[in-house]
Amino acid sequence: MSVLHFDKHTNSFLLGVAGNLYQLCENRAKLLVKCGEVPDPGEKGEPVKKGEKAPRAEGPAYITGVATCGGCVAVISNNKVVETFDGDFQRVASTVAIKRPTSVQVTDKNVVISDKAGDAYSYNTDLTDRKYLLGHVSVVMDMVLSPDLQFLVTCDRDEKIRISHFPNCYNIHSYLLGHQEYVLKVLLLSPNLLVSVGGDQKVILWDLGTRKPLQTLNSPQDDYITVSYTEPYLLACNTRHVTVYKLTDNTLAQTSQLVTDHDIVDIATSDAHVALLTREPKLELYQFSGGVLSGKIEVEGEIDLSQCKDSALPEKKKVVRTAGFAEYFERKRKRIEEENLKEESKQAHLKG
């Protein structure tokens, strides 16, 4: 879930709270547009096959992802609505996804979404044509398109990070294997470097050439929530810390740390500012220079955070079933013992 997003095109932060998309210019917040409104079923929308039901929006709109590219904005909501807007935040198109979307990426030609069922689809920007891209067997939690649009990186609840060719995603380029819990977020730092956040309390810096971890950040106390990158600084958030690392020669070295008063929900960075959404709920804005967060800036303007709530993603950690195994092997051991005893007494009987 990424509800805080820095948009290079407008040089502003975008924030999704409930169904509202806000923009934070300098320190002024303003409501841009209401999202997640169910599109008119009559007009366009999903082409429905005979005998199949059209996907239906469910529940109130709650923005779960924002992505931008040039003047194109794409927003997903947990009621399954996918929308695109132009550079002036005028709605271009909207549709209802098949399953609840979990992350979104946008290019000047395509909107790519991943969903709860583990699939990823690509739409054209007016959302009329949907193409199946790939499928995992568990929830795709996040994805990122490489800037050259050659690769799509997806990560899932089953510890895996998959790199697929794009748009021919049926051709898997490679896997990055190293996490031992769900992988929450993936982020490309450069053509050769990727960062992933796992539920195993690890942030891994990957070399995409060798597909091996270069460095692992450990958070022994609690889970990492998210990461954000503004060259050359990586900001890693766990529950109440923002730790800043500087990237030099493929190595992350800590430069500073900020302790927050409330649990962190999401973070976004520009080259000069850091926006932080906490569970209070509160939106905080910091000046950011030389790898240090300083000078909290008051956010002005009308912004209603009361509806801010946690991710609508399904259960993340695995509930592993082991019941029955031990019993089975115990029963087997006893059976073999009994068989051996029988055998022995039979032999003894024969000899006797």
Add this chain to the structure above:
Amino acid sequence: MTKVKYPQKRNYRQRAHSNPLSDHSFEYPLTPEVMDWTKLYPRFKPENEVKFCDIGCGYGGLLVTLSPMFPDTYMVGFEIRVKVSDYVNDRFLALRQDNEVYHNAGVIRTNAMKYLPNFFRKGQLEKMFILYPDPHFKKCKHKWRIVSEGLLAEYAYVLKVGGLVYTVSDVKEVHDWMVEHFTNFPLFERYDPSAEDKAAQVLIGSTEEGKKVLRNKGQSWTAIFRRVEDPYQVN
């Protein structure tokens, strides 16, 4: 000399279906490089690689047939059910006591839908077998099927270009489903095996499911597919 004791199938019976999407507990390597195959094969050397994989190997009949046919090839069966995979394991241990030719076959209890890339590097496998897969008739269970568009990408990943997937089903609907998915998938093409393809000739007669179908005078449908280079071209 004492006679080798073979496992009795009656002691290893288990319900035929398993939910492949739920979180079972499995042991699996984090990456293919750290997988210790010597636990499975007594003669396995570091330079060896497993080349055949039977997805959902059941009671292991196919592997028992293939093992002496391909004496220099390491082959593994993946089976999700505890008792059934334990049976296959005991079966190979017993077979090896009688004849060392069976040194090259083994079984792992795992979920092929989730862990293939943990066991095999890209392009490692020469042959994959999907014989008599669980049909999962209900439409809502179609995503449990072992052949789906998403999973074919993983099969294509672990298979080398030119590698083959052998499929058999006694359910026409499932056979048609597999043929449709494989032929529509850009990295596979339907393949007509030559007379030299030894594996193709033993598909039906060697598995427990296949024998049952033959006993009941039923019909089995076979289809073979070849992994091809990605035809994608940037326009």
